[in-house]
Every structure is written in structure tokens, then in C-alpha cells.
Amino acid sequence: MFASTKSRLTRAALIATTLALSAAVAGCGSGQAGTGGEGAGNTEGLPATVNLLSVRDETGVTAYAGLGAVRGSEVAVNEINSSGFLGQVELVMDRRDAAGTAQTAASLASEGIASKKYSAILGPILAVESRAIAPIAEKSQVPVVFTQSNSEGVLIGDFTFRATAPFPKYYDVMGQQLQKKGITSIGVLFDAQTASYVETATKVIPEWEQKYGIRVVASKEVQSNTQDFTASISSLLAEKPSAVAAYLLGAQHGTFLKQLRQAGFTGPVIAANGAGNGNLAGAGADGVGVSWPTAFDPSAPEASTQDFVKSYRQMFPDKAPNIYEAEGYDAVWWIARALKAANSADPVAVQKGLVEVAATGFDGAQGALRFEGNDLRATPKIVQWDGAAEVASP
Structure with missing residues (x-):
């Protein structure tokens, strides 16, 4: 009830x-x-x-x-x-x-x-x-x-x-996957108002250089109400990362991914659970292939x-x-x-x-x-x- x-x-x-x-x-x-x-x-x-x-x-x-x-x-x-x-x-x-x-x-x-x-x-x-x-x-x-x-x-x-x-404790699986794909550098964009995103962006991913040979070449903070990411994207891509990590909330994902692809980035994009729940639908084709680790997969056989x-x-x-x-x-x-x-x-x-x-x-x-x-x-x-x-x- x-x-x-x-x-x-x-x-x-x-x-x-x-x-x-x-x-x-x-x-x-x-x-x-x-x-x-x-x-x-x-x-x-x-x-x-x-x-x-x-x-x-x-x-x-x-x-x-x-x-x-x-x-x-x-x-x-x-x-x-x-x-x-x-x-x-x-x-x-x-x-x-x-x-x-x-x-x-x-x-x-x-x-x-x-x-x-x-x-x-x-x-x-x-x-x-x-x-x-x-x-x-x-x-x-x-x-x-x-x-x-x-x-x-x-x-x-x-x-x-x-x-x-807590996903910061298991997020290293993404570093392992990127390493297998030959990724050596990454640009990070994250919502500075979400504590778990801050922890992942500032503590977990920087350790990937030592663990997996993936260096953070640029890191940008945004707010939960940010809708125009063009300046942050320009700053990230200026450092030529081979992958991008985006830790955002809800509908922000669609806007960011469209602007990222429009800026010419064609490499892999990783995210967090906030990309789920259909929040990538607004990105259209630009959201296809975005990946993230989760504790739940509805297709799991258990x-x-x-x-x-x-x-x-x-x-x-x-x-x-x-x-x-x-x-x-x-x-x-x-x-x-x-x-x-x-x-x-x-x-x-x-x-x-x-x-x-x-x-x-x-x-x-x-x-x-x-x-x-x-x-x-x-x-x-x-x-x-x-x-x-x-x-x-x-």
C-alpha cells in the first residue's frame, strides 16, 4: 500500500x-x-x-x-x-x-x-x-x-x-575497459555539486595514469543547471583527449553529447548511472555507445x-x-x-x-x-x- x-x-x-x-x-x-x-x-x-x-x-x-x-x-x-x-x-x-x-x-x-x-x-x-x-x-x-x-x-x-x-569504489572497471581499447588520455567534465562525481573525477580517474596508463589531460567543472557546454568542451578538446568522461544529471547528457559531437569529437565517452533511465535519448545518434558501470543489468541471468x-x-x-x-x-x-x-x-x-x-x-x-x-x-x-x-x- x-x-x-x-x-x-x-x-x-x-x-x-x-x-x-x-x-x-x-x-x-x-x-x-x-x-x-x-x-x-x-x-x-x-x-x-x-x-x-x-x-x-x-x-x-x-x-x-x-x-x-x-x-x-x-x-x-x-x-x-x-x-x-x-x-x-x-x-x-x-x-x-x-x-x-x-x-x-x-x-x-x-x-x-x-x-x-x-x-x-x-x-x-x-x-x-x-x-x-x-x-x-x-x-x-x-x-x-x-x-x-x-x-x-x-x-x-x-x-x-x-x-x-558506491560506484566510485568499482569505477575502475571503466579504466580497464578503456585500457583494452588503447585509450591513453582522457578529458573529464563533471557536475561540481554532486559529491560522488567530484570524487570520481578528482580522485578515482587521476589514479588511472598509474594503473592503466590513462592520463587526465583536462578537467572541467560545471553546475547542475548548466545547459551550454561549448566553452568547457572547447577547453577539453584543446588538449586532444582520446576519450571523454562526462558526469552529469538527467537531461544534461543529451545537450552535452550533441555539443561534443558537433565540436568534432568522435572518440569513446564514458559516464555514470546518471546517464541511465533513458537520459541519453535526447542525444539521438550522438548518445549511442556511451558506456558506464552499474550494479544492475536487466538482462542478467540471475x-x-x-x-x-x-x-x-x-x-x-x-x-x-x-x-x-x-x-x-x-x-x-x-x-x-x-x-x-x-x-x-x-x-x-x-x-x-x-x-x-x-x-x-x-x-x-x-x-x-x-x-x-x-x-x-x-x-x-x-x-x-x-x-x-x-x-x-x-
Whole structure:
């Protein structure tokens, strides 16, 4: 079951939420969560309803990723409820829109925690938002499972988890692929407001010269609202790189690639997960062949991956699942397994359940999931855009 503040809360529910929030704020000086309210108040045995709070970008520049995570989570909730995985318990996910701002994300998380309604939070995809929520979750002892948020400062304690394998930790596979193609130099263009892109551009790729003989000959910063890349492209190409790395957001990819090809560059272009979700469609033929590493390939043969793809297609027949959907799905199944292990909806018990599940791992949309502490690790797969879809890179 899903609820959105935009369309699905009744007047009665709004009044009830307001009253619960007021009461909780008045009495939550200890910072403890989960001691009252529907779903999160029982310390032993699961209640009839368990509530999760989704705080993700449903509008704004990164809505493509936030909504993807929401859709994946919805598929998981539907599976869990229809299969009876938690017995007669109904799992409910309430949706809130962080709208791409850290302040909004933190406020929504604080309100949800104060209501003492939620057993866990499904956190946002932007690291800047996740870093704002993380200390709130730790202080209140309510577990939050992030997706994306690929940078340091997100997992800061026992109550912060991540269902994404941070791509800077496996991005070297792109260097290996470029080395096999005989690439010896690269120009890098990156969004300076996205922490994981900054880390990849300034720390990971510069190490490729020593590892793979690929030297960074030019590096340019842009902003998340940049639409004219001609000056940056001119500066990059002046150094004659044999490949280009572009770390951008959403529709920026199409604009950049068109301008890059118009400037005469014909070499390989590598990217990150932001190139997925159909964001290269706007580039037309200029986007064909752009490649990036990911923890999810919908064509992978693993049974758990194909089960997810089938379930996703049943709920969203007009959309193809990608990494954001897969991570949102795995995050909810991680929590569901934690609820079952803990036999409690109390947030502190759920945190212990999350740790227990992570210790053994499980099979999910991204394949066999293994964890390093509270953080997912994955075997990367390289995909590329063929003009219509993401496909395995040869």
C-alpha cells in the first residue's frame, strides 16, 4: 500500500498526523523513536500494519532517480504484501517529496520521526540530502536505508544503511575497459555539486595514469543547471583527449553529447548511472555507445534479477527498470527481511534486523547482495546506450 501527500491523504489522516506530530514533538526529548503510534510501537511481535517513510526527490532535477527508487519500492511492497512474506502484516509506504533540497529532506525526516509512526525510513538519492538526514536518524535511533548517495558522510553510525554499492569504489572497471581499447588520455567534465562525481573525477580517474596508463589531460567543472557546454568542451578538446568522461544529471547528457559531437569529437565517452533511465535519448545518434558501470543489468541471468524485472513489468508495463528501481526494490526487501528477523516493528529492533540480514546477504534485483558493514557491495556490469535502451557492453 502506498500513500502520497500530494493526492492520497484524507482530511482525517491529515488531522491525525498533525495531532500525532504535535504530541510527539512535545514528548520526544530523549530522541528515542518507535515507542508509540501505529506500526512502530510494539517491541515484540509485528502489528497489523508496518509503516515505512519514503523521502525521495519526486520533483526537480533528480526526480528521474527519486521516482525510479519509489517505483522499485512499490514493486517490493506489492510483492511482500501479496506473497504473505510477513504473514498477515500489511506493509505501507508513505511518500514525501524532498524536491532536491537538503533542508526539505531533513524537515520531512524529522516530522516522520517525531510522529513515531515509522519503523524505518527510505532515504533520498542525493548525498547532500542524505548527509542532512543521517545525523537525525542516528540521534533518534530510527534506521534509514539510503540508495545512491555515493559519497562519504552518509553512513555515520549504526542506524544508517545503504542499498547501493558506491560506484566510485568499482569505477575502475571503466579504466580497464578503456585500457583494452588503447585509450591513453582522457578529458573529464563533471557536475561540481554532486559529491560522488567530484570524487570520481578528482580522485578515482587521476589514479588511472598509474594503473592503466590513462592520463587526465583536462578537467572541467560545471553546475547542475548548466545547459551550454561549448566553452568547457572547447577547453577539453584543446588538449586532444582520446576519450571523454562526462558526469552529469538527467537531461544534461543529451545537450552535452550533441555539443561534443558537433565540436568534432568522435572518440569513446564514458559516464555514470546518471546517464541511465533513458537520459541519453535526447542525444539521438550522438548518445549511442556511451558506456558506464552499474550494479544492475536487466538482462542478467540471475533468477532474482529476472523475477524483479517480471514483477516490475507487471506493475509498470510502459517502463524498463534500471538501477534506481532495482535499488529501491532491494532497500524495501532488506527492511522486510529485517522485520521478519526482528519480529518487531520497533525501529531499534529493525536496526538490529538490518544488521543481521546484511551479515549473510540475500539475492535481490541487483543479484547476489553482499555487504561491508551497513554498505552494499556489488560486482559491476558495464552497460551502454544503443539508441533505444541500456544493453550489456561488448
